[in-house]
Structure formats: structure tokens, C-alpha cells
Amino acid sequence: MTNELKQPKYYVNRELSWLAFNDRVLEEARDTQNPLLERAKFLAITQKNMDEWFMVRVASLQQQVLVGHNNPDASGLLPNDQLSMISAAAREQIKNQYQVLNRSIIPALKKQGFELKHADNLADSQYAFLKRFFEEELLPILTPMAIDSTRPFPFLANDTLNIGVRLKHETDKSEKYTAVLQVPTTSGRVIALPEKNQVILVEEVVQIFLDAVFPGYDIKETTVFHILRDMELDVADDEDTPNILQEVQSKLQERERGRVIRVIVNTNTSKTLMSKIIKALDVSDERVYEVNGAIDLTFLSAWLKLIDAPYLEFSKFKGYESSELSPDNMFVSIKQQDYLLHHPYDTFKPVVTFIQTAACDDDVLAIKMVLYRVSGNSPIIRALADAAQRGKQVTVLVEIKARFDEENNVHWARELEQKGVHVVYGLRGLKVHAKMALVVRREDDAIVRYVHLATGNYNDVTANFYTDLGLLTRDSELGMDVSSIFNILTGYSDQEYFHQLHMSPNGIREFIYDKIDGEIANANAGKSAGIKMKFNSLSDEQMIRHLYKASQAGVPIELLVRGITMLKVNIPGVSDTITVHSIVGRFLEHSRIYSFNNDDNPEVYLSSADLMTRNLDRRVELLFPLKDTALRQRVLSIFQTMWQDNVKTRVLQSDGHFEKIDRRGLSTMNAQEIFIAESLSVQADVKRQEKSAQAQRKFEPINNPFLGGEA
Known part of the structure; x- marks a missing residue:
């Protein structure tokens, strides 16, 4: 039966599943029940999501083709087949993005009095204003780069807007010339005009006055194009790599010159100019996407910052902050009971206060933390530096291979070292994705450990719009386990036993297998069985097969999956009892919950890990239990509320697409609004x-x- 469950027909292609997730985000941009500015934000998010997907996933597939890797994925597709298929699907999604932009968002903003101006509808006063702006702010920094036999096509950096130009000399009309210039970023993407609530894009300003850049030449055509490069960071952190920090810094520089993976250009571009650009960038036609509108939809994020209209946004919300977790009460309160924090409905401030209080407390001897992603002005970083300067033992593992946060993390690693913090850069061959903090304190002539474990990052900014769960505890067994894990991360330790925690690589996979097997055994014995899980992505084939086996045994399985799921539902005799919901709403669902019925004695675990092969086999992740009955019930209640959502939920169908719930005759249930x-x-x-x-x-x-x- 195991071999039977390996058949490609039982799996969805990973990349198509990801595109389906981004489609769900795009649905939120279309949804007129969302406030207008929030819809614009969702549209900008779809662009950011897709950019990262191209720079990593599409780049990886292209690299596989280049090196001759020809193994099929779980759904039976070869890398080249996947590239062709997802290129067509991405093209359709990009077309839909621009339909939402042109037919919905921009007209609706204009109706509300917020207008994106163009060269053909500028007032004389606006033209004069922009001419001065161009001459004073843009012209001095523009660098036109001619393309000819002595001046080859210039290097264009990743994620940049550029302008391609076709010219003719005023006196020699027969000769044709081509040039490129990068759109400057110093003044921002969106330029506010003197008239209130009217703006124009900086690339359009450059195009209007481009004659000043090429005196003596006639401009025949201009086009704006955006390029993305392969941004995978291939760090050789093996025995031959003496300094991982230097290796990451070196690879960051190399990455900027990666192969071009996508070009977006305006649909009105002539074939002549288009072919010159595409040939020079050495990119296939499959990776070129023509759009009808402003290139790179992240300009919406910049525009929204200039719009002051709270009535067109979600109402402001600040999470609950318990006085029991104030600086004066922090350790006394945690000594008495465990605390579960559900962000952003519970504010993230107690987590920050936990570290700040430890830094100032004379009885605290040591602080240890793992940092994967932090904010640009992190109060936790400041607190750790303060603790070190106060003479405490402070050890921080900064994962400098965290994708797209590498530069930020290298900066913080250096900063912490200068303040006297002992910094570890990660483990050889593994990313450390676990979320944990340990405070060692002297109390009544004894050493005790206070612990924070979580599903999300120590980022005080994203905690306002990512949903996550965290535990503050003084539990002695969890404290000992966390201490052991830090010994593994910072020293040499082959810990074979943990009291309560489970750690990947390998440990979490085997533990979840055992728990699924336990539910299978209960179902076969006629006992109560069931599995409830919430995570971001499900792409590990072995885990999917284990869930299929549980379904074949009749175990009811409820999965809340935000993003990717390669599993198929409603396959007769294979996945009849599996239901998959996906919630995409105001907040980004990020928490991971693993719950097992255990014959009506539910066990509940939280984790930093998704059910992806990289999380289970190639990262350091943690899975931890909720031992307190009341906290277990709270998490099960959270799960149930989300499962009953019928506003932002989409349900996975047999053919692999997600469909909204038909609410006719049902009471409205929006889980995030309920929380x-x-x-x-x-x-x-x-x-x-x-x-x-x-x-x-x-x-x-x-x-x-x-x-x-x-x-």
C-alpha cells in the first residue's frame, strides 16, 4: 500500500499550489468587503510574494534544468515541464493582477479623490513643478548608458526599474541608437504633486524630461522594465568553510549578479527595443511578461503611505496586554502559572518585556536566545546588548542564512558582538529556525529557568499582523530541555533525550509519525480518533503518505493550511476523511498547531515547523507540548473558531482548487474578527x-x- 500511495496522481505540484495561494491573496484585493486601501495592500503583497517566488523557486527549477537534474517531482513533472506549466500559470495570474489594478483599485482610489497622474493629463502648474523637480532631484543622479560596440549592455541590479531608450541623432537619421538608464530610488517611487492627493510615478517623470539626458538626439521610444535575478544563497557551510559569516557576506555580493530570472515590460514596447533588451539580459521568452500598467505593483505600498484616509482602512487594533506580565510582575506571575500568548490579539509587548526585565534584573545570571528575523530597530536587540553590558552572560544564535534577511542579521550579529554578547552564527549545514529564549535566574539560593517558546519570530513589527502563539513558562523539564538545546547549538553535545521537547532534524518527523500511528491504532480499535493541524505549508511527501494512511483507517483529519498543500482530498479509499481549509484575511496566519485526539484525551503541541521536508530534515526546529489543561483547551478553541470561519476560509476541492464557503443560511463567522x-x-x-x-x-x-x- 505504501508504494500505491507514491503515485503521482495523489499529489499536487508544489509550485501550482503556491500560485493558488497567491490567487487567494489576490481574491482579497478584489473583495469589495475589504476597505479600499487594504485591497490595494493585498494587491501589492501579491507582487512581493511573486517576486520572492521567482527569485527562489523558479530560479531553483531553472538551475536544475541547467545542470541536467531531471528527476520528477511528487506529481510526476520534470523540472522543464514544471517551468513551462508554471510560466503559463504565472502569466495568467499577472494578467489578473493588472485587471484588478486597472479596473478596480485605481478607479476606486480616484473616486475617493486619490489620483495617479500621467504625462498626458498634467496641468501646466504640475508640469512646471515636475520640471524643477527633475532638474534639481533626478537629473544630477541619472546615468545614461549607451549600448554600442565599445559600450556593452550594462549590468542591471536585481529588483530594479530601468528605462530602455531608442534614439536617432538629429543630423544623422539613418543611424539608430539604444541606451539604458536605471530609475533612481533616492526620491522614492511615488512623487507627491502640489495638489492634494495627486501623485505621479518617478519613472514617468524621468520619461517626460528624458530629452535633457540626451541632448542632440531625438527620442523615438522609451519603455520601463523590471528585472529579477536568481537570489538563492548557495553557502558552502561545510568543513572547508572556516568562517560562515565571511562566507555569507561574500555570497551576498555574488548573489547580486545572479542570472536574470524574470523581466516585466510594458505591453506597448516595440519588438525592436524588446528584442535588444531580452537578448542583452540573456533571458528566455518564457521569462518575459508584458503588462498593461505601472511596472512593479509594489508602488502601491509607497502610494498608500502618502494617503491619510483611516476610514478606508481596517479599524486600528491593539492587542490585550496583561498587567500580570508587566516588568514588576513578570517573574512572579510566570512562577505561579504558564502564560499562552496569541498574537496579535495578545500584544507582543510581554515578550519584549520578558527580555528587557531579565536584562535589568540583578538576580538574572544569563540570557540565551535564537534570532531568525528581527525588526530593523529591534528593542530585543537593545535589551540583549544592555544585559551584556550589565555583566550578564548573554548568548545569541543569529541565523545569518535567514532568506532575504541575511544582510540585516549580519548587521545585528556584528552589533551584538561589539556590545559583549557571545554570538553564534548557526549550525554547519542547517538553518536554525527554532523560536526560543532562556532566562537563568537565582531564586532562594537555587537556579531556575524561565523559558519563552513560540511559533513565530522575535519581530516586534510583524507580530502586529502575523498570527502566532507563544508560551511563557517556568516548567523545570522544559527549562532543562531548552538548556540542552542551547548546549547543542553553541558547543559539542550529542543529547539523545529530552523530557518534553522534540527537535528536528528527524525528531519532529518521527514524533508526528508516532502520534499519527497512535490515532490509526485508536481508530482500528474502535476508539475515538482525530487529527487537527494548522501550519503554513504541507509539501513533505512522506508526511502526506502518513496522513493518507490515517485517512484509510478512518481517522477524521482537519488541516488548516495557509499556503502550499501538495495533498489531495476526497480520493476514494485514500483521503476520504481529510478536509483542508485555508484562511487568508487581515492577518497573516503563521502559527503551527499539532493536536491529536488520543481517545478523547487531547494532546496539543505548538511548533516552529511546517510539514515541509526542509523543516523536518534540514532545519533546527522545536515542537513543544502544552501541559496545562486550560491552555490546551484554549488552543483547541482557537482552532475550532478558525475551522468554523466561513468568511475568509477557502476549502480545498477534489480538483486541487480552493473554493469559498457558500454562506447562504449560515451565520457569518470571521475568525480573525471574532478574536x-x-x-x-x-x-x-x-x-x-x-x-x-x-x-x-x-x-x-x-x-x-x-x-x-x-x-
């Missing part, structure tokens, strides 16, 4: 209690000796 309402309700209750306590203190009797007794 917001619950958080606001708790905050309102706390304020009422505080006011009541203040009023009681104000009017309670005062023992006044001058009145001869109680007042």
Missing part, C-alpha cells in the same frame, strides 16, 4: 474593573481620629 472582538472585550472588562477599583478607593471609609471614630 479581535474577544480581545477588545477583555480590555474593556479590565478598564471597567480598574475604574471600579479606583471609585471604591475614592469613597471607602477613612479612619479619622479627629472625628472620634470611623467616618
